[in-house]
Amino acid sequence: MPGPGDLPRPADAATRRLHPLTAHGEDGRVTHDGRADAAVTPGEAPEWAQEVRAVAVLTGAGISTDSGIPDFRGPLGLWTRNPAAERLSTYQVYMTDPEVRRRAWQSRLVHPAWTAEPNAAHRALARLAGSAIDTQVITQNIDGLHQRAGTPPGRVIELHGTMLDVVCTGCGDRTAMAGALDRVRAGEPDPPCPRCGGILKSATVMFGQALFPGVFERAALAAARCDLLLAIGSTLTVQPAASLCSIATEAGAALVIVNRDPTPYDGAATAVIRDPIGEAVPQIAGRILAAGRG
Numbered sequence: 001m002p003g004p005g006d007l008p009r010p011a012d013a014a015t016r017r018l019h020p021l022t023a024h025g026e027d028g029r030v031t032h033d034g035r036a037d038a039a040v041t042p043g044e045a046p047e048w049a050q051e052v053r054a055v056a057v058l059t060g061a062g063i064s065t066d067s068g069i070p071d072f073r074g075p076l077g078l079w080t081r082n083p084a085a086e087r088l089s090t091y092q093v094y095m096t097d098p099e100v101r102r103r104a105w106q107s108r109l110v111h112p113a114w115t116a117e118p119n120a121a122h123r124a125l126a127r128l129a130g131s132a133i134d135t136q137v138i139t140q141n142i143d144g145l146h147q148r149a150g151t152p153p154g155r156v157i158e159l160h161g162t163m164l165d166v167v168c169t170g171c172g173d174r175t176a177m178a179g180a181l182d183r184v185r186a187g188e189p190d191p192p193c194p195r196c197g198g199i200l201k202s203a204t205v206m207f208g209q210a211l212f213p214g215v216f217e218r219a220a221l222a223a224a225r226c227d228l229l230l231a232i233g234s235t236l237t238v239q240p241a242a243s244l245c246s247i248a249t250e251a252g253a254a255l256v257i258v259n260r261d262p263t264p265y266d267g268a269a270t271a272v273i274r275d276p277i278g279e280a281v282p283q284i285a286g287r288i289l290a291a292g293r294g
């Protein structure tokens, strides 16, 4: 089970309806009438995959479900089945309730990410990031699978932090999660900071916490500068991550959404692809790379 301290950023704004998503027809670039539901079919390179020089990728939980990490907001998601778990991931509760912290550490010990392996979609994005195409992978996930698949760490922007590190809420000291988990196994149910005695937590963004300084700004810059924003496996309901779609389209980029379920941004997308992520993303990356070489 995922640890309460390791959940993605939630979302006061999770259910907020985004601005009306009508087609932006003026320049003819973004439409959603005919093309919005057009799936990519073999042998046909869509226009948005041509001549891509800079791509920004936004990934959500859906890209990691093939790696065995639950999608918290999907039909079988943890929060869907157990809304109380959402409360356990609230910063103020974590800071004031030692029992919540003990449960959080126990959950971190058995988090599925420790045994998860990157899947075909993670690897396909790593190929893009290793190409001449300027690639920035912005992720809502905390599992580190993009880096493990081979995407250079400098090209991954972790909006909600990482579960691979621990930070002290008192002095800000940052260390590897593995060391803290060793202490839990050795009998410390809620290990304090070795430097100042403060409360430790995973280096993730909990409910009630702001994003880490500068992280969203980097993501927004990548979205504003790209030719193509690929939004993969995200419900696009958690802010400010979802707003990257608007930033990209308003700057003139194509928006392609790969997600099983509808999102609030489907109407603004150049294409919406419902195929399984593990199949669709390698195809898309292959087409972008092939067009780039041509």
Ligand code: ZN
Pocket: 168, 169, 170, 171, 172, 173, 193, 194, 195, 196, 197, 198
């Ligand atoms: Zn400390």
